[in-house]
Amino acid sequence: MTTQEAFVEEDYYDVLNIPKHATTDEVERAYKLAYQTFNSNSLATYSLFSDEENDAILRKITRAYMTLKDPVTRSRYDEELHCGSSAYTKPEPAHASEQENLESPAFEDFKQSPMSSVPIQQTEANLDPPQSIYNASPHPLFPPQSIKPADGPVSSGETHLDQIPLPATSIAPSTSPGTASETMEETPIFIVKSMRKPETPTPTSETRREPETPIPASEKIPQQSETPVLSTDKPTSLPEPAQPQSAYEMSQLQANERNRNRKLLMYKNRASKEKAQEFLESIGMFTGEILQHIRELKAIAIEEVAKETCVRQVYLEALEQDDLSQLPSAPIYLKSFLKSYARCLELPIDKVTDDYLSRFKNLK
Amino acid sequence: MTRPKIWAIGGGKGGVGKSLLTGNLGINLSQAGKKVILIDGDLGGANLHTCLGVANPDVSLSDFMTRQVEHLSEAAVETPVPNLKLISGAQDILSIANPKHAQKMRFLRAVQTLEADYVLLDLGAGSNFNTLDFFLLAKPQVIVVIPEPTSIENAYRFIKSAFYRRIRHASPTSQIRDLINETMDKNNRYGIRTPHELLTHLRNMEEDLDAFVDQQVNAFRPKLVLNQIRSRSDIRIGFAMENACAKYFGIHLDFVGYVDYSDIVWQSVVQRQPLLIHHTHSPITQKIKNVCENLLKNRKLEPQKVM
Numbered sequence: 001m002t003t004q005e006a007f008v009e010e011d012y013y014d015v016l017n018i019p020k021h022a023t024t025d026e027v028e029r030a031y032k033l034a035y036q037t038f039n040s041n042s043l044a045t046y047s048l049f050s051d052e053e054n055d056a057i058l059r060k061i062t063r064a065y066m067t068l069k070d071p072v073t074r075s076r077y078d079e080e081l082h083c084g085s086s087a088y089t090k091p092e093p094a095h096a097s098e099q100e101n102l103e104s105p106a107f108e109d110f111k112q113s114p115m116s117s118v119p120i121q122q123t124e125a126n127l128d129p130p131q132s133i134y135n136a137s138p139h140p141l142f143p144p145q146s147i148k149p150a151d152g153p154v155s156s157g158e159t160h161l162d163q164i165p166l167p168a169t170s171i172a173p174s175t176s177p178g179t180a181s182e183t184m185e186e187t188p189i190f191i192v193k194s195m196r197k198p199e200t201p202t203p204t205s206e207t208r209r210e211p212e213t214p215i216p217a218s219e220k221i222p223q224q225s226e227t228p229v230l231s232t233d234k235p236t237s238l239p240e241p242a243q244p245q246s247a248y249e250m251s252q253l254q255a256n257e258r259n260r261n262r263k264l265l266m267y268k269n270r271a272s273k274e275k276a277q278e279f280l281e282s283i284g285m286f287t288g289e290i291l292q293h294i295r296e297l298k299a300i301a302i303e304e305v306a307k308e309t310c311v312r313q314v315y316l317e318a319l320e321q322d323d324l325s326q327l328p329s330a331p332i333y334l335k336s337f338l339k340s341y342a343r344c345l346e347l348p349i350d351k352v353t354d355d356y357l358s359r360f361k362n363l364k
Numbered sequence: 365m366t367r368p369k370i371w372a373i374g375g376g377k378g379g380v381g382k383s384l385l386t387g388n389l390g391i392n393l394s395q396a397g398k399k400v401i402l403i404d405g406d407l408g409g410a411n412l413h414t415c416l417g418v419a420n421p422d423v424s425l426s427d428f429m430t431r432q433v434e435h436l437s438e439a440a441v442e443t444p445v446p447n448l449k450l451i452s453g454a455q456d457i458l459s460i461a462n463p464k465h466a467q468k469m470r471f472l473r474a475v476q477t478l479e480a481d482y483v484l485l486d487l488g489a490g491s492n493f494n495t496l497d498f499f500l501l502a503k504p505q506v507i508v509v510i511p512e513p514t515s516i517e518n519a520y521r522f523i524k525s526a527f528y529r530r531i532r533h534a535s536p537t538s539q540i541r542d543l544i545n546e547t548m549d550k551n552n553r554y555g556i557r558t559p560h561e562l563l564t565h566l567r568n569m570e571e572d573l574d575a576f577v578d579q580q581v582n583a584f585r586p587k588l589v590l591n592q593i594r595s596r597s598d599i600r601i602g603f604a605m606e607n608a609c610a611k612y613f614g615i616h617l618d619f620v621g622y623v624d625y626s627d628i629v630w631q632s633v634v635q636r637q638p639l640l641i642h643h644t645h646s647p648i649t650q651k652i653k654n655v656c657e658n659l660l661k662n663r664k665l666e667p668q669k670v671m
Contacts, residue, residue, distance in 0.1 A: 017610055033667055037604035044604035047517040048558075048612045057611065 011081055012064035020078075024069060031065040035301065055260075062268060065299055261307045265300060269346045272298040286347070286355040288322035294345055295320075309340035316341065324360065331357075368401070368480045371659065372502030376518030378409075378489035380510045381591040384629065384639075385652065386486035387415040391640040392656045394447035398481040401440055403451045405498050406488030407463065410453020416443050417636040424452040428474070429467050436474035445641065449480070468494055472501055491518075491525040500530050504659050505585075506620075510592040511601050519605075520612075523586060527559055527615060531580050540566070540573070560614035581615050587664075589655055590622040598622075603667050618664035621655035624648060 318326030342352040404412035602619040
């Protein structure tokens with residue numbers, strides 16, 4: 001029995017170290033703390049767990065959090081737990097292979113799949129190993145049936161839509177009426193793309209690539225090496241030296257850290273894909289508030305976005321609060337921050353920037 | 365005669381502020397009107413007396429160990445602080461740094477019969493059996509770490525050693541003791557690599573060991589003090605260690621307080637003027653008092669209140 005397995009056997013409450021009656025706030029805090037604890041290079045864990053173990057624990061923590069922070073999925077989970085169903089406590093199929101799945105095959109699949117023409121069931125359920133891991137266990141967040149496109153937003157969205165903790169007023173599509181509801185129904189999964197239709201009638205080939213969420217974040221960063229995540233496996237599995245000996249080692253450590261952060265982002269983006277898409281359907285327009293909600297929906301911390309985008313956290317926070325006074329005065333910065341932010345959360349970049357900036361006429 | 369409450373302050377690594385904390389906790393307790401005896405349990409490298417501003421005492425633990433004095437209380441010397449006595453560590457006699465089993469047991473018995481309200485044991489660095497036994501005798505058991513990888517690594521090693529020693533000592537059958545002995549080696553045939561896995565393994569064994577495991581886990585609750593923090597974000601490490609301990613060891617670590625890194629502390633050591641007497645208004649002093657209060661009331665820090 002390995003540490004991960006022992007860990008897997010715990011229920012989600014044990015994973016986050018919280019009592020069964022913990023409030024949503026406590027869940028939130030526990031997740032934050034657990035995330036910090038098992039984040040890479042954490043002082044508190046580096047001598048106890050290997051990087052693989054840390055990653056496995058992080059995944060488990062994220063999954064626990066995604067389930068428990070939402071009252072609906074949580075009550076469903078509680079029921080399962082109460083009934084003594086072994087579905088949740090049973091160790092999931094070989095952790096080791098899950099680790100690999102996250103690295104390589106998924107990428108191949110995503111790269112190969114012709115963007116939107118492939119039937120969705122195939123891309124989602126058959127080809128994509130990480131996705132199928134979620135689906136293999138009857139996870140409340142990822143019920144297998146909900147990814148069938150035929151169901152459309154009506155059936156798959158009925159439970160999830162009302163969970164979205166956003167005030168109804170702020171998501172009313174007043175500025176672009178009809179964009180969401182009309183076009184969504186044809187292609188519920190690739191909602192992101194269809195949302196953009198009315199806004200940008202002639203998308204360039206480059207922008208068309210962006211909205212297809214499955215492309216891992218690492219693929220989009222040109223200055224990084226071709227296969228950054230693939231290559232992280234070896235360096236990160238080495239025990240990290242406590243004191244880097246040289247500038248080279250230091251940069252290696254930082255690169256590892258960045259890669260890990262990116263991997264985690266990718267993981268979270270993927271884990272929350274359906275949910276985020278349902279949410280995206282209901283959005284008329286991207287505002288700072290909406291962006292923040294999407295980020296929280298994906299359980300991505302603002303620190304992670306800052307680390308990935310190299311944009312200072314205060315700027316990102318200002319962006320989410322629509323507080324332009326905190327940002328550099330030149331509008332080009334705002335635009336570039338928005339782009340980075342959207343890329344990080346795998347959102348349609350043009351739509352995000354256009355929507356966001358259109359509200360500040362004087363900037364355009 | 366009531367037995368004294370015994371506190372132990374350890375942590376594996378040297379230079380993290382164990383003696384400093386012990387001295388000042390002792391002063392805090394004695395200022396509250398309690399009779400306190402500090403024992404410098406660092407047999408090979410005693411310097412608690414310096415932290416208290418006491419010159420090298422005439423009598424020390426060596427005299428008790430070598431039976432120069434019969435009662436441990438005779439080895440205690442007065443300090444400038446009322447109600448506070450000190451039993452200095454062994455001086456210069458190498459053999460005392462590694463006492464024989466009988467000597468150790470005599471000492472452990474004597475500690476428990478000292479006439480005082482509180483006995484504070486300042487432990488040495490490392491995880492040798494003497495240190496572990498002194499540590500396990502006490503409640504609360506305090507672990508001092510600083511936010512550095514070396515210190516944290518040693519602290520975990522110390523916790524692990526202490527826990528294994530405790531659970532092995534308490535094991536109900538020789539069969540279980542053998543199992544524990546074997547699993548202390550990472551490459552054992554059971555594939556058990558962490559204390560947490562050992563506990564799970566014990567729970568899953570045929571013998572009804574749940575009660576035993578529960579009792580061991582609940583009774584071993586070391587307290588964590590984070591010393592020399594340089595920023596607010598360092599406080600996080602304390603909570604992170606609690607969390608990691610639960611996952612790795614399957615035991616609870618209570619984060620009871622933190623003390624900032626400060627030149628005042630360094631000054632107080634150099635000038636041999638204890639913080640709680642000569643720097644009464646320093647924020648550091650308040651932090652140490654908080655630690656003491658949390659230990660007395662068996663409380664721990666809550667993340668939402670501190671951060």
